[in-house]
Amino acid sequence: MLKKIEAIIREDKVNDVKEALKEIGILGLSMFEIRGHGRQGGITLAGRSGTYQVDMLTKIQVNIILSEHNLEETIEAILRSAYTGETGDGLIFVYPVEEVIRIRTRERGHEAVMYPGDIDERKGLAAKA
Amino acid sequence: MGEAINTGDTAWILVSCALVLMMTPALGFFYGGMARRKNILSTLTLSYAFLALIGVQWVVYGYSLAFGEDIGGFIGGLNYLGLSGVGAAPNPDYGKTIPHSLFAAFQMMFAVITPALITGAFVERVRFKSFLLFSLIWVTVVYDPLCHWVWGKGGWLAALGVLDFAGGTVVHIAAGFSALAFAFAIGPRKGYGKTPMEPHNITFTVLGAGLLWVGWFGFNAGSALGANGVAVNALLTTNTSAATAGLVWMLLSWLDGRPSTLGLATGMVVGLAAVTPASGFVTPVAAMVIGAVAAPLGYYGIRFRIKRHWDESMDVWACHGLASTWGTIATGLLATIAVNPNGGNGLFYGNPSQLGVQLLATVVTMAFAFGVTFILAKVLDWSIGLRVSHAEEEVGLDISTHGERAYS
Numbered sequence: 001m002l003k004k005i006e007a008i009i010r011e012d013k014v015n016d017v018k019e020a021l022k023e024i025g026i027l028g029l030s031m032f033e034i035r036g037h038g039r040q041g042g043i044t045l046a047g048r049s050g051t052y053q054v055d056m057l058t059k060i061q062v063n064i065i066l067s068e069h070n071l072e073e074t075i076e077a078i079l080r081s082a083y084t085g086e087t088g089d090g091l092i093f094v095y096p097v098e099e100v101i102r103i104r105t106r107e108r109g110h111e112a113v114m115y116p117g118d119i120d121e122r123k124g125l126a127a128k129a
Numbered sequence: 130m131g132e133a134i135n136t137g138d139t140a141w142i143l144v145s146c147a148l149v150l151m152m153t154p155a156l157g158f159f160y161g162g163m164a165r166r167k168n169i170l171s172t173l174t175l176s177y178a179f180l181a182l183i184g185v186q187w188v189v190y191g192y193s194l195a196f197g198e199d200i201g202g203f204i205g206g207l208n209y210l211g212l213s214g215v216g217a218a219p220n221p222d223y224g225k226t227i228p229h230s231l232f233a234a235f236q237m238m239f240a241v242i243t244p245a246l247i248t249g250a251f252v253e254r255v256r257f258k259s260f261l262l263f264s265l266i267w268v269t270v271v272y273d274p275l276c277h278w279v280w281g282k283g284g285w286l287a288a289l290g291v292l293d294f295a296g297g298t299v300v301h302i303a304a305g306f307s308a309l310a311f312a313f314a315i316g317p318r319k320g321y322g323k324t325p326m327e328p329h330n331i332t333f334t335v336l337g338a339g340l341l342w343v344g345w346f347g348f349n350a351g352s353a354l355g356a357n358g359v360a361v362n363a364l365l366t367t368n369t370s371a372a373t374a375g376l377v378w379m380l381l382s383w384l385d386g387r388p389s390t391l392g393l394a395t396g397m398v399v400g401l402a403a404v405t406p407a408s409g410f411v412t413p414v415a416a417m418v419i420g421a422v423a424a425p426l427g428y429y430g431i432r433f434r435i436k437r438h439w440d441e442s443m444d445v446w447a448c449h450g451l452a453s454t455w456g457t458i459a460t461g462l463l464a465t466i467a468v469n470p471n472g473g474n475g476l477f478y479g480n481p482s483q484l485g486v487q488l489l490a491t492v493v494t495m496a497f498a499f500g501v502t503f504i505l506a507k508v509l510d511w512s513i514g515l516r517v518s519h520a521e522e523e524v525g526l527d528i529s530t531h532g533e534r535a536y537s
Contacts, residue, residue, distance in 0.1 A: 045327070046382060046389035048444065049431035054325050 305450015
């Protein structure tokens with residue numbers, strides 16, 4: 001079973017999250033800049049004369065497609081690395097994924113999201129040892 | 130006996146011409162950065178259009194209306210149509226030591242940037258066709274006559290002895306109050322006051338402000354029409370006022386929260402606009418006073434405008450109109466013939482009547498520019514429409530008017 005993690009995180013936590021994911025062996029991901037707001041509302045910016053309110057904040061959305069058996073560890077890594085405790089830390093969404101196909105090799109499903117040295121390979125090595 | 134051309138003077142005014150030319154593209158970027166990303170090309174075009182439009186108008190008849198043979202103190206005659214008779218020989222009234230044609234070229238650059246200043250009032254919503262028509266009529270019925278009143282031989286304000294070194298009345302008050310009138314006529318942008326309209330690229334604005342400052346040396350120091358002590362004084366006062374106003378504006382924005390980059394750049398431009406009429410008549414210390422007062426005037430002028438929900442979008446009125454109103458009045462206080470023997474003394478140098486003339490010129494310019502612009506804009510609104518449709522405004526003028534995208 002494949003899953004998609006969509007994590008909306010702080011701009012300044014991007015590197016921490018990337019590092020944490022790399023550490024546990026999540027090697028494939030994509031991210032983009034989004035704008036939005038939750039409970040936090042917005043921020044105040046300096047204008048030409050005085051300040052003004054902006055209600056849409058820049059956040060980063062990280063997308064990861066992975067096998068279900070790696071889901072909890074990955075979520076845990078994001079929770080740990082994206083956390084500050086202040087409002088605006090973000091949200092994690094998890095979706096089921098119908099199919100994944102790697103274009104180069106035509107591999108499908110779990111095979112298509114595996115990389116050399118990734119989370120599964122590490123687990124395999126750990127199991128052997 | 131004919132006057133001889135001085136090569137030093139001529140070289141400096143040639144350079145000044147190029148410097149002032151650069152201010153119009155610089156202004157385009159200054160405004161463009163404050164527009165939203167869907168209107169950057171449109172905002173640039175509103176400035177650049179004048180390089181083309183006035184580049185032709187001025188040669189065909191603009192120069193003649195402004196500097197042709199005086200008719201009743203109000204307008205120049207048609208004797209310089211097509212710049213006929215405007216050649217290498219100096220005109221003793223317009224720069225004794227430079228070619229008359231160079232004076233005409235230098236003045237053209239002022240005629241280009243003045244209407245470009247007004248465009249800050251109506252960016253992101255003006256219909257291009259109406260804009261072009263408005264612009265051509267405006268320079269013909271507002272700028273050219275005003276230029277004649279203040280700078281033309283026989284102009285009625287010139288005859289009264291008004292001191293306007295480089296265009297406090299002719300350029301900045303005229304543009305600032307015309308901008309306000311146009312903003313009233315066209316109305317606010319769709320969603321103004323409800324959704325934040327953030328500047329899309331403050332780097333452009335800051336770059337534009339820097340280039341404006343460089344260009345302003347040509348604008349003010351070039352207005353000495355020679356490479357001489359008055360030119361150097363104008364350069365120094367210009368720099369001092371811009372620096373002071375930049376500092377004060379930065380401090381004001383800091384007191385309100387943060388030392389804003391956009392605020393610093395805006396303050397510099399306000400200092401430049403304020404000192405323009407005074408630059409060749411006052412001392413550098415007086416320029417410091419002019420810059421220091423201009424900054425809070427502009428800063429709180431913007432606040433005043435925003436509170437009233439006037440969408441004079443890029444604050445031409447507060448930054449140029451108010452600043453130069455102060456600068457023109459300050460010239461009547463602080464001018465001294467110690468700086469410029471061809472200038473005059475202000476109130477603080479024992480000549481209160483100069484202040485009266487300055488006030489008169491200020492009020493007349495405001496009323497004339499505001500009144501004619503408002504009527505002209507309203508007539509165009511009723512006849513061909515000043516604004517694009519709601520849908521076009523929503524999409525942005527880059528695509529809906531020009532069929533182009535700035536950032537693909």
